Amino acid sequence: MSTPTPTFKQVARRPRWIGVLALCLLVAAVFALLGQWQIDRAVEQGQADERDTETAVPLRSVATPGEPMLSDAGGRMVTVSGDDVAADYRTLAGRNQDGRLGWWVIGRVLVAEPDGRDASLAVALSWSATQERADAAVEALRADAATVGQAELGGRYMPTEAPTQGDVREREREAMSVAALINEWQDWNGLVYSGYLVFDPTVVAEGGATVPGDEPIVHERPVTDTQLNWLNVFYAVEWVAFMVFAFYLWYRLVKDALEREVEAIEDAEAAAV
Structure with missing residues (x-):
């Protein structure tokens, strides 16, 4: 009678690999937090200037x-x-x-x-x-x-x-x-x-200066040139890649364990013939 060959799911449910998965989840969570921190830094450095410039x-x-x-x-x-x-x-x-x-x-x-x-x-x-x-x-x-x-x-x-x-x-x-x-x-x-x-003659309504000339000078509220810090975005993408690699590492370890068991079963059956 041949020995049943285990499946990937059966190997993954074993306590050892569940523990490894928990460790990988913890590592991935750390990587996710680091990635979020990098994204927050990139966004903070790209925010517009919100100071009050219009109140004289x-x-x-x-x-x-x-x-x-x-x-x-x-x-x-x-x-x-x-x-x-x-x-x-x-x-x-x-x-x-x-x-x-x-x-x-x-x-x-x-x-x-x-x-x-x-x-x-x-x-x-x-x-x-x-x-x-x-x-x-x-x-x-x-x-x-x-x-x-x-x-x-x-x-x-x-x-x-x-x-x-x-x-x-x-x-x-x-x-x-x-x-x-x-x-x-x-x-x-x-x-x-x-x-x-x-x-700007409209700022001081009473007692202010008046000047000759065709028109008051047009002026606008200052606008800050805001750009994301792409270096921080790149670092955030790296942390996401590390997080994905943590799960891939767990998958690869379980897959290798399964292949070793299948190989051992096949060798045992071949020796028994």
């Missing part, structure tokens, strides 16, 4: 003259009070406004600091469709600067820009570069905000 706060609460711009200040709506400098109104070429190229009218405001000194703040005031209209706005501002006095300004605080090819090659200023402007400002005392203000 005093400029001094997020920026300090002479200090680099902090990440919390970039693109933030702020308010500030200061005196304009008539001699420092000028224009910038090549400024985009909803797909149209034109000119910015820019200026300089002196902000009184707690230590009694005045800090300079570059301000982008308005957009004009032609250079002639921008130049006319500059002349109007220079004429009114001596009579307006201190005014409340509101707008979006932006990081300084790098010079463009037009600034260097064509000698036509296009970039709102604070570093370049301080070389042209009249009686600059060395104290300056590292960013500039894009003036």
